[in-house]
Amino acid sequence: MKKISVTVNDKMQKGYRYFRTCPPGRDFDPEFRPELTPKQMLALGVFGGKYMTDCRMEFPADWFKRARLCPETSAMGLMRNPQGRQQYDNIFFRDHCKELLRVPMLMVKEFVKNNYRLTCFLGLENSPTCGIHWGKHKVNRYQTESPNPVDKPGPSEPVLAGIMAEILSEELAKEGIKAPFLEFPALSPADSDKRNKFWEDLRKAVEPDAAPGPEDGPGGHRRPRDIDGH
Secondary structure, X not given: OOOEEEEEEOOOOEEEEEEEOOOOOOOOOOOOOOOOOHXXXXXXXXXXXXXXXXXXXXXXXXXHOOOOOOHHHHHHOOOOOOOOHHHHOOHHHHHHHHHHHHHHHHXXXXXXXXXXXXXXXXXXXXXXXXXXXXXXXXXXXXXXXXEEEOOOOOOOOOOOOOHHHHHHHHHHHHOOOOOOEEEEOOOOOOOOHHHHHHHHHHHHHHOOOOOOOOOEOHHHOEOOEEEEEO
């Protein structure tokens, strides 16, 4: 095919340019054998639906026909004003989150049934839907929440999860499925103690014990395979 120049302008980068030299989904390296296509992964709501929400013009429109994107984006679009958990905590948005979680929950149950282990759920710091430690946020003059968190909440202040994270926790509890909920500290510097602690907690969640082999657990018993919840 003819070489096509692509210029990327999204939230992650501005003016980045690359050339597309192969048709979408074709001419992969022989060792690259993905289990799912991008279209299938988007339909499953990978990475909590936060992946590829601002770059749809860069990829085939067909990929996004059944995509389960970030609940905030899929409910209100990209061009929305910042809102807090309080604004999203309503029956309509909660129902929207439950619908987005329906297929991923079926997948989790199927994996667990076949001896996989749900390693963790990864939330995003300061997200009113996917955050794990939302806490008490500032209230503005309209008596609604500001998206700016209290830097050092007191011990008596609430520690709430984002709306979707809260619903997912409830759905997993109904099925008796346990998994740690980790929060990626997106607002902290890459070399901060908070970031380092996150990576260590993630490592412990993925590798809970030192094992004698990649497939055998303590005593030679085969351990459950892992699945990541994003």
